[in-house]
Every structure is written in C-alpha cells, then in structure tokens.
Amino acid sequence: MVSAAVGLYLSVPFCKAKCSFCNFASDAFAPSRMEGYVERLCAEIRGARCRAEQMGATLERAADSIYFGGGTPSLLEPEHFVRIFAALREEFDLAKDTETTLECAPGQLADATLDELLRQGVNRVSLGVQSFVDREAAAVGRLHTGTACEGEIARLQSAGIENIGIDLIAGLPHQTEVSWRESVARAVARGVKHVSVYMLEVDEESRLGKEVLEGGTRYGAREVPSEDDAAAWYEVGCEMLGEGGVLQYEISNFACAGYESRHNTKYWRRQPYIGFGLDAHSMLPADAYAVRFQNADDLDVYMSGDKQAPLKMLRHDHCAEVRRVGREEAFEESLFLGLRMNAGVDLRVLRDAFGESMVESVIPAVHEAREAGFVVLDGDRLRLTLRGRMASNEVFSRLLVTSAA
Missing domain, CATH: 3.20.20.70 (Aldolase class I)
Known part of the structure; x- marks a missing residue:
C-alpha cells in the first residue's frame, strides 16, 4: 500500500x-x-x-x-x-x-x-x-x-x-x-x-x-x-x-x-483511511502491509470510558483485536478491491508489489473467468465485464480460492 x-x-x-x-x-x-x-x-x-x-x-x-x-x-x-x-x-x-x-x-x-x-x-x-x-x-x-x-x-x-x-x-x-x-x-x-x-x-x-x-x-x-x-x-x-x-x-x-x-x-485502491465513531473501520500502513481495525458497533460500549472500548475484534483469527494484513491477504485485497472499479487492475503493478509467483497463482482462474465471460484481459489490464460485475462475488471467490491454494 x-x-x-x-x-x-x-x-x-x-x-x-x-x-x-x-x-x-x-x-x-x-x-x-x-x-x-x-x-x-x-x-x-x-x-x-x-x-x-x-x-x-x-x-x-x-x-x-x-x-x-x-x-x-x-x-x-x-x-x-x-x-x-x-x-x-x-x-x-x-x-x-x-x-x-x-x-x-x-x-x-x-x-x-x-x-x-x-x-x-x-x-x-x-x-x-x-x-x-x-x-x-x-x-x-x-x-x-x-x-x-x-x-x-x-x-x-x-x-x-x-x-x-x-x-x-x-x-x-x-x-x-x-x-x-x-x-x-x-x-x-x-x-x-x-x-x-x-x-x-x-x-x-x-x-x-x-x-x-x-x-x-x-x-x-x-x-x-x-x-x-x-x-x-x-x-x-x-x-x-x-x-x-x-x-x-x-x-x-x-x-x-x-x-x-x-x-x-x-x-478500492487500498489507500489509508481512519474511521471515528460507532462501527467505524480503518486501514493504515504498518510494518507488514497494513493494519485493519474496527470500532464497537454497540453505542453503549463505544461510549464507555475505557480507551480500549471502541476496539472490536475482527474475527480473522478469533482472538486478535487488531488484524494485521500480510502479503497474501494484501494481494487478495488489491485484486478484488481493484476489480470493483471499471478500470480494473494492472497485473504489472501487482507483480512489482507482490512478486511474479503470486500473480501467476491466479492466472488459471483468470482464464476460466474470461472463458465464462466474467472478465476481460487486455494485455496486463484485467477488468470485469458487465456480466462479471453482476456476479462479482462469484468471480472474487474463484480468484481468492486459487490464490490461497
């Protein structure tokens, strides 16, 4: 980021x-x-x-x-x-x-x-x-x-x-x-x-x-x-x-x-933001790739005097109050958040940020999604089609399962 x-x-x-x-x-x-x-x-x-x-x-x-x-x-x-x-x-x-x-x-x-x-x-x-x-x-x-x-x-x-x-x-x-x-x-x-x-x-x-x-x-x-x-x-x-x-x-x-x-x-571009107030979400750069945190979604808890009360567990590992985003998760986020935008994602940028092997891990799923009419791959520019935007959750799940494999 x-x-x-x-x-x-x-x-x-x-x-x-x-x-x-x-x-x-x-x-x-x-x-x-x-x-x-x-x-x-x-x-x-x-x-x-x-x-x-x-x-x-x-x-x-x-x-x-x-x-x-x-x-x-x-x-x-x-x-x-x-x-x-x-x-x-x-x-x-x-x-x-x-x-x-x-x-x-x-x-x-x-x-x-x-x-x-x-x-x-x-x-x-x-x-x-x-x-x-x-x-x-x-x-x-x-x-x-x-x-x-x-x-x-x-x-x-x-x-x-x-x-x-x-x-x-x-x-x-x-x-x-x-x-x-x-x-x-x-x-x-x-x-x-x-x-x-x-x-x-x-x-x-x-x-x-x-x-x-x-x-x-x-x-x-x-x-x-x-x-x-x-x-x-x-x-x-x-x-x-x-x-x-x-x-x-x-x-x-x-x-x-x-x-x-x-x-x-x-x-969508994974730029830093910080949220204040009830149920507000934040993402800031950290030593790894990023840190995400979320405020309590209960008003009484948020309003309590304890300075730590606004923090709410993000159940990524079921125990951490703050979720640290590592390389693989940062890559997945860059992929599915970037694909939400009509401009799509530049695979060259992802290669520079995360390495060739990480990008190559999703290429088979990209080709399958293209055959199904969900994405367009124009050189290194990957974008969702209208059909892909309509079924975006399905497209993302296919790509993310592959990258996590």
Missing part, C-alpha cells in the same frame, strides 16, 4: 427513524445522547495518533478527504460540527482541496446547520433518496417524497454545493421496471453529479430482510421483487445513467467526469 494522504471517516449513527432495509449500526437514538457522542468522537480524534502508534501503524498528518456517514449526520447541531472540525484540524493538515462529504436525508438539514457546514468547508452532499417514487420510499420507512427530494437537490445547488450525489436501491417493495426507470430518469434530470446504485440486500441484519427470509408480510416483504428483476433493473440503470453522462466507475457507483468520490476510491 503506497503512502498517501489519509481519508477521514466520521460515523454519526443518529436517525429520525430506522429504515426497514438498513443493516448498519444506526438507530433512532435519543437526541439527548448527541452531546456525549460528539464529546467521545472528538476525544477519539485527538487520541488517534497515539492509538495508531500503539498498533505499529503509520498515521500521516496530511488528509485530503472527510466523510460524515451514518445514520443521518445532518441531525447534529451546528456547534457540534464546529467542535468536530476543530478536533480534525488539530490532528490533521487538511489539503486546500479536501473533499468533504456529508450524508443527509432529504428534509433533514436545517438552514443554520447548512450555513455552518459551508463555513467549515463541506463541498459534497450525498442524499439518501433510495427512490423518487413515494409508495416505494414510504414502504421502507423513508420520511420524504420524491418532490421533496427534488426540492432538496435544488436547495443545495442554490447554496453553492455543485457536487451532489444520491443513493438509489433496486428491488424495493412495490418497485417495477417502470417505477425504477422513473427514479433513474429523475436523478439524471436534476443534474446530480454522482449516483450510487445498490440492489436490496436480503439478510437477517435488517428487519425487511429477515421478514423476507422468514416468509412474513411486514414491511412490504411480500412485495419485494425477485433478485432476477432487481438485477435486470440494475442493468437498466447502468444504461440510463451512462446515456445521461453519469458514467459507471465502480460496481455500485456512477459519476459525471471529475466527480468520482475521492474518499470512497481510497477503499
């Missing part, structure tokens, strides 16, 4: 309501807990350098991306952001062109908060739209309408925030191909610069997913489209966004030229 300016992620888990599809460590926690949470968050930021040193990791002062995720970070008060940014500037040297992103639910960003965020340098907003179709949004607990979403986009644009992104989900209850096309078309028409397209996750980590798996009827579980339909609509979305000038650059992410997410790209 090459040395680079670090990305800063700040988790704010507070929501007005918990969406039925959400499997994140966020909830409708009491607003009275925000003050203590911000205090704990700032303390964690100020202790970051010592924490990294204790892990044998390198934490550079230079930072060029800040990402407030959640939850709904816009629910914080203006003075909370003043204190958080003050803590960040104490510990990090922020680049003049730092990409500073705020996740926001439509209709949940007060004027005073927006004014303060602009003063602090926020220059990118990611709106959790999910659907512009009112019936679909209401079915999963969203508190906005499609018209309200369009109004929020216009309001942010008028305030001078040009870099606006939205999230859309394919496979929501009551969704049809016609309604999906409507959501994508309205996103393009509003001139947003970035769109993230996700297919609904059906697992036991969300209320809706659990209900679907158990054959229940709550949360619109009986109205969830099939996986095949959602996959087909994902392809429709790729085509419509491309025609509208919002080009795919990663499996789930599309952007106008020059508006790709700098912060999220760090994840």
Whole structure:
C-alpha cells in the first residue's frame, strides 16, 4: 500500500427513524445522547495518533478527504460540527482541496446547520433518496417524497454545493421496471453529479430482510421483487445513467467526469483511511502491509470510558483485536478491491508489489473467468465485464480460492 494522504471517516449513527432495509449500526437514538457522542468522537480524534502508534501503524498528518456517514449526520447541531472540525484540524493538515462529504436525508438539514457546514468547508452532499417514487420510499420507512427530494437537490445547488450525489436501491417493495426507470430518469434530470446504485440486500441484519427470509408480510416483504428483476433493473440503470453522462466507475457507483468520490476510491485502491465513531473501520500502513481495525458497533460500549472500548475484534483469527494484513491477504485485497472499479487492475503493478509467483497463482482462474465471460484481459489490464460485475462475488471467490491454494 503506497503512502498517501489519509481519508477521514466520521460515523454519526443518529436517525429520525430506522429504515426497514438498513443493516448498519444506526438507530433512532435519543437526541439527548448527541452531546456525549460528539464529546467521545472528538476525544477519539485527538487520541488517534497515539492509538495508531500503539498498533505499529503509520498515521500521516496530511488528509485530503472527510466523510460524515451514518445514520443521518445532518441531525447534529451546528456547534457540534464546529467542535468536530476543530478536533480534525488539530490532528490533521487538511489539503486546500479536501473533499468533504456529508450524508443527509432529504428534509433533514436545517438552514443554520447548512450555513455552518459551508463555513467549515463541506463541498459534497450525498442524499439518501433510495427512490423518487413515494409508495416505494414510504414502504421502507423513508420520511420524504420524491418532490421533496427534488426540492432538496435544488436547495443545495442554490447554496453553492455543485457536487451532489444520491443513493438509489433496486428491488424495493412495490418497485417495477417502470417505477425504477422513473427514479433513474429523475436523478439524471436534476443534474446530480454522482449516483450510487445498490440492489436490496436480503439478510437477517435488517428487519425487511429477515421478514423476507422468514416468509412474513411486514414491511412490504411480500412485495419485494425477485433478485432476477432487481438485477435486470440494475442493468437498466447502468444504461440510463451512462446515456445521461453519469458514467459507471465502480460496481455500485456512477459519476459525471471529475466527480468520482475521492474518499470512497481510497477503499478500492487500498489507500489509508481512519474511521471515528460507532462501527467505524480503518486501514493504515504498518510494518507488514497494513493494519485493519474496527470500532464497537454497540453505542453503549463505544461510549464507555475505557480507551480500549471502541476496539472490536475482527474475527480473522478469533482472538486478535487488531488484524494485521500480510502479503497474501494484501494481494487478495488489491485484486478484488481493484476489480470493483471499471478500470480494473494492472497485473504489472501487482507483480512489482507482490512478486511474479503470486500473480501467476491466479492466472488459471483468470482464464476460466474470461472463458465464462466474467472478465476481460487486455494485455496486463484485467477488468470485469458487465456480466462479471453482476456476479462479482462469484468471480472474487474463484480468484481468492486459487490464490490461497
């Protein structure tokens, strides 16, 4: 992993309501807990350098991306952001062109908060739209309408925030191909610069997913489209966004030229980032290849006074609080994270970093994946095809099993 300016992620888990599809460590926690949470968050930021040193990791002062995720970070008060940014500037040297992103639910960003965020340098907003179709949004607990979403986009644009992104989900209850096309078309028409397209996750980590798996009827579980339909609509979305000038650059992410997410790209390129707050993840360079660590996903544990309480075991070896990434794992990560991006991976770069034998270990699986139509190998450039992106987990598992053999 090459040395680079670090990305800063700040988790704010507070929501007005918990969406039925959400499997994140966020909830409708009491607003009275925000003050203590911000205090704990700032303390964690100020202790970051010592924490990294204790892990044998390198934490550079230079930072060029800040990402407030959640939850709904816009629910914080203006003075909370003043204190958080003050803590960040104490510990990090922020680049003049730092990409500073705020996740926001439509209709949940007060004027005073927006004014303060602009003063602090926020220059990118990611709106959790999910659907512009009112019936679909209401079915999963969203508190906005499609018209309200369009109004929020216009309001942010008028305030001078040009870099606006939205999230859309394919496979929501009551969704049809016609309604999906409507959501994508309205996103393009509003001139947003970035769109993230996700297919609904059906697992036991969300209320809706659990209900679907158990054959229940709550949360619109009986109205969830099939996986095949959602996959087909994902392809429709790729085509419509491309025609509208919002080009795919990663499996789930599309952007106008020059508006790709700098912060999220760090994840896929294995550049350093550090997370603060509930359930935040980090990866920093270390003596070997990297060290990964994760904060607790329980709010009470995170808020405890024990300085080590935020650490949560990453069950790689079932006992280590901090997971050290060695050569083989770093190679696997470089391969499957790089393949998530449309640009793919350069096998020459992997050879230089990890050696010829490591790359050669996956070449038979690469050829099999190419024969199956999952990848394209153009010289030393390996990329997923559209079919490969649709079956990316299968492709990655084939390659990783081979490299681990």
